[in-house]
Amino acid sequence: MTLVFRAYVFTEMPYxxxxxxxxxxxxxxxxxxxxxxxxxxxxxxxKYFDIYHAADExxxxxxVNEHHTTATxxxxxxxxxxAIVARETKRARILTLGNxxxxxxxxxxxxxxxxxVDVLSGGRADIGLVRGVPQEVVAVDSTAIDMKDRFxxxxxxxxxALTTHDGPFVWEGKYFQHRGVNLWPRPYQxxxxxxxxxxxxxxxxxxxxxxxxxxxxxxxxTAGCAGIFDAYxxxxxxxxxxxxxxxxxxxxxxxVGDTDEEGFREAEKVKLWYREAxxxxxxxxxxxxxxxxxxxxxxxKMRAQGIQPTAPLGPPPAPTMAExxxxxxxxxxxxxxxxxxxxxxxxxxxxxxFDAVGGFGNLLPMMHYWTMSYDLTVKSMxxxxxxxxxxxxxxxxxxxxxxxxxxRRATV
Amino acid sequence: MSRxxxxxxxxxxxxxxxxxxxxxxxxxxxxxWSRPIVDALSSSFRVLAPTAPPWDESKRPEHIETxxxxxxxYAEFLESIEGPVVIVGCSFGGWLAAELAxxxxxxxxxxxxxxxxxxxxxxxxHRDFVDIWSANFEDIPGILYSSAGAxxxxxxxxxxxxxxxxxxxxxxxxxxxxxxxxxPILVRLLRRIGVPTLMVHGDxxxxxxFSDYYERYAALIGESGAQVRVIMGAGHRVxxxxxxxxxxxxxxxxxxxxxxxxxxxxxxxxR
Numbered sequence: 242m243t244l245v246f247r248a249y250v251f252t253e254m255p256y257x258x259x260x261x262x263x264x265x266x267x268x269x270x271x272x273x274x275x276x277x278x279x280x281x282x283x284x285x286x287x288k289y290f291d292i293y294h295a296a297d298e299x300x301x302x303x304x305v306n307e308h309h310t311t312a313t314x315x316x317x318x319x320x321x322x323x324a325i326v327a328r329e330t331k332r333a334r335i336l337t338l339g340n341x342x343x344x345x346x347x348x349x350x351x352x353x354x355x356x357x358v359d360v361l362s363g364g365r366a367d368i369g370l371v372r373g374v375p376q377e378v379v380a381v382d383s384t385a386i387d388m389k390d391r392f393x394x395x396x397x398x399x400x401x402a403l404t405t406h407d408g409p410f411v412w413e414g415k416y417f418q419h420r421g422v423n424l425w426p427r428p429y430q431x432x433x434x435x436x437x438x439x440x441x442x443x444x445x446x447x448x449x450x451x452x453x454x455x456x457x458x459x460x461x462x463t464a465g466c467a468g469i470f471d472a473y474x475x476x477x478x479x480x481x482x483x484x485x486x487x488x489x490x491x492x493x494x495x496x497v498g499d500t501d502e503e504g505f506r507e508a509e510k511v512k513l514w515y516r517e518a519x520x521x522x523x524x525x526x527x528x529x530x531x532x533x534x535x536x537x538x539x540x541x542k543m544r545a546q547g548i549q550p551t552a553p554l555g556p557p558p559a560p561t562m563a564e565x566x567x568x569x570x571x572x573x574x575x576x577x578x579x580x581x582x583x584x585x586x587x588x589x590x591x592x593x594x595f596d597a598v599g600g601f602g603n604l605l606p607m608m609h610y611w612t613m614s615y616d617l618t619v620k621s622m623x624x625x626x627x628x629x630x631x632x633x634x635x636x637x638x639x640x641x642x643x644x645x646x647x648x649r650r651a652t653v
Numbered sequence: 654m655s656r657x658x659x660x661x662x663x664x665x666x667x668x669x670x671x672x673x674x675x676x677x678x679x680x681x682x683x684x685x686w687s688r689p690i691v692d693a694l695s696s697s698f699r700v701l702a703p704t705a706p707p708w709d710e711s712k713r714p715e716h717i718e719t720x721x722x723x724x725x726x727y728a729e730f731l732e733s734i735e736g737p738v739v740i741v742g743c744s745f746g747g748w749l750a751a752e753l754a755x756x757x758x759x760x761x762x763x764x765x766x767x768x769x770x771x772x773x774x775x776x777x778x779h780r781d782f783v784d785i786w787s788a789n790f791e792d793i794p795g796i797l798y799s800s801a802g803a804x805x806x807x808x809x810x811x812x813x814x815x816x817x818x819x820x821x822x823x824x825x826x827x828x829x830x831x832x833x834x835x836x837p838i839l840v841r842l843l844r845r846i847g848v849p850t851l852m853v854h855g856d857x858x859x860x861x862x863f864s865d866y867y868e869r870y871a872a873l874i875g876e877s878g879a880q881v882r883v884i885m886g887a888g889h890r891v892x893x894x895x896x897x898x899x900x901x902x903x904x905x906x907x908x909x910x911x912x913x914x915x916x917x918x919x920x921x922x923x924r
Binding site: 271379382384385386415522523524525528529530534535537538539541542544545546547 | 819
C-alpha cells in the first residue's frame with residue numbers, strides 16, 4: 242500500500258423519494274416497501290455504482306456501508322457492493338465500514354466474504370467490523386444484550402479465520418461455535434487485510450490501539466475526533482509501539498465547488514443526512530442493553546418528563562443532530578463536521594483539521610446524499626481529487642510522515 | 654433485604670411477615686412497584702420476594718441466559734426453604750414460576766400465575782404480546798395497565814429509581830427479547846406441573862393480543878388444567894392495580910392448598 246493520504250468517498254445509496262417528514266415522520270424499520278419503486282431503485286443503483294466507478298478513475302478510494310430496513314441507505318449488504326466495486330474498478334481501495342458482526346450469526350461467513358473480495362480485487366479490501374447503530378438491532382431483530390462481548394468474539398474469530406493457513410481449526414466460544422474453520426479462498430493481503438473499527442467515543446480507542454486496528458470516527462467534529470485519536474496514541478505510547486497516521490480515519494461530509502458560495506450551497510444537500518438519519522421513532526435508537534443503564538436512566542428520566550433527548554455529536558460545545566439541521570454549512574466547517582467551499586478553502590479546512598487532531602491518514606468523505614445528481618457529485622469529486630488531494634499530500638501529509646513538517650496542535 | 658447465595662448466583666431476598674412461606678416472583682419492573690402486593694400478602698404469609706439476577710445489582714453468573722436457566726437457580730433457592738412453599742409469579746415472574754414448577758421442586762405445593770408470559774399460543778405470523786420495545790414511549794402505560802392513568806407517575810422519581818427501572822428493562826430484555834416473551838419449549842412442558850395452580854388475570858389486559866390467552870395457557874397446565882380467576886378492572890399489571898383483590902384471591906387459594914385457614918387482614922385492606 243502506497244503511503245499517501247487516502248480519501249475513501251462514499252454514498253449511503255439513499256432512496257430519497259419519500260413523502261416529506263410532515264406526512265411521514267419515520268423513514269426506517271416500519272415503512273412499508275410499497276413506497277419503494279423498483280424502477281427508480283434500479284436507476285439509483287446504476288447511479289451509485291457509476292459514482293464509485295468515477296471515484297476510481299479520479300484516483301479516489303471507495304467506502305461502502307450498510308443499513309437494513311432503511312430507506313436512507315439501500316446499500317443493504319456491503320460484501321455484495323464491495324464485490325461489484327471490486328470487479329468494476331481497477332485501483333481504488335475498497336473499504337466496508339462495515340460488517341455488522343454483532344448481528345451476523347456466523348462470523349466465518351463474514352471472513353469468507355471478505356477474503357473473496359480481497360482476492361477478486363487483488364488485495365484492495367479494507368475490512369471494517371462494526372457493532373452497528375442501535376436502530377440496526379431492531380431492523381435485523383438482533384439483540385443489544387451482550388452485544389459488545391459478541392462483537393469482540395466475532396472479531397477474534399474473523400481474524401483467526403483470515404490468518405490460519407493450516408486449518409481446519411475448531412472454535413467453541415461463548416457465542417459462536419464452528420466444527421472446522423478453513424477459509425477458501427484465503428485473503429490476498431498478508432497477514433490479512435487491514436481491520437478498521439469505528440467508534441464515536443474515546444473510551445474504545447485504547448482497545449483498538451492494543452489490537453493495532455485502524456480507528457475510524459464519524460461526524461464527531463474536530464474536538465471529538467482529537468479526543469479519540471489522542472486516546473489511541475496514548476495507549477500506543479504506553480505500549481511503546483508506533484501509531485502511524487494510516488491507522489487513523491475520519492468521516493465528514495464534503496463538497497468542493499468552484500467557489501465558496503457554490504461549495505456551501507451544494508454541501509447543504511449532503512448535510513440533509515443529519516435531517517434524514519434521525520427521522521424515526523426514538524425507541525429504535527435505545528434498545529435495552531445498547532447503552533449502559535446509567536445512560537438509559539437519564540434518558541428515561543427525560544422521556545418521563547416529556548423531554549426528547551438528543552445526544553450531541555461530540556464533546557461540548559458540539560451541536561446535536563437536530564441543531565446541525567439548522568446550522569449553516571459554513572459554520573459547521575469550523576467545527577470539522579463538514580468540509581466545504583472552493584478547493585483552497587477545503588484544503589485549508591483539511592490542513593487545519595489534520596493538525597488539530599494530531600494528524601491522520603484517511604478521510605472518509607460522504608460526497609453524495611439524497612437527490613444530489615451524478616454530475617454534481619462527480620464535479621465535487623473531481624475538484625477534490627485534482628485540486629485538493631494532490632496538494633494536501635504534497636504540502637501537508639507526505640512532508641509530515643517524512644518528518645519534514647510539524648503537526649501544529651495549537652489550532653485546536 | 655438479605656443476599657442469599659444459591660450456587661454461583663446471588664439473590665437479594667426481601668422477607669416480610671410471618672406464616673406459611675409464599676415466594677413472590679416479580680415482573681419486568683422488578684420489585685419497584687410491588688411493595689403493596691408484598692405487604693398485602695404478608696398479613697398471612699412469610700413472603701420471600703427475591704430479586705432475580707440481573708435485576709438491580711444482584712450477580713448474574715454468565716451461564717444464566719434464559720428463563721429456564723434462571724428457574725434452575727430458583728429450584729435451588731426453593732431447596733433452601735424449609736416446609737411447603739406457595740409461589741405467586743407476575744408476568745415474567747409468572748413465566749419463571751411456570752418454568753420452575755415444571756421442574757417439580759419437592760416443597761412446592763401451590764402455584765399462582767398472575768398474567769404470566771412465557772408460552773407461545775398463536776401462529777408464526779402473530780405475536781401473543783404487544784411489542785413494548787417497538788411501542789412509542791407514551792403508549793406503553795396504556796398497554797401495561799388498564800388505562801394510561803392507572804400507571805405509576807414516573808415523572809419525578811429519585812435518580813436511583815430511574816436507574817433501577819433501566820436495569821430492570823435490560824434484565825427483562827435479556828430473558829424476553831427473542832423469542833419475544835416466550836420459551837418455545839415451555840408450552841409442551843406445562844403438563845408436568847404437578848401442583849394445584851391458579852391463573853389470575855385482569856379483564857383489561859391490553860398487553861395480550863387475543864382475549865383468551867390466559868384461559869388457553871391455563872388449560873395446558875397439569876393433568877386437567879388450572880383454575881382461572883379474572884379480576885375486573887385490572888390491566889396486565891394486576892399486582893400493581895389491584896393488590897388487595899389479588900392478595901385475597903391468592904390467600905384463599907393458598908389456604909386451600911395448604912389446608913389452613915388464612916385471611917388478608919382488614920388493616921392491610923385499608924392501606
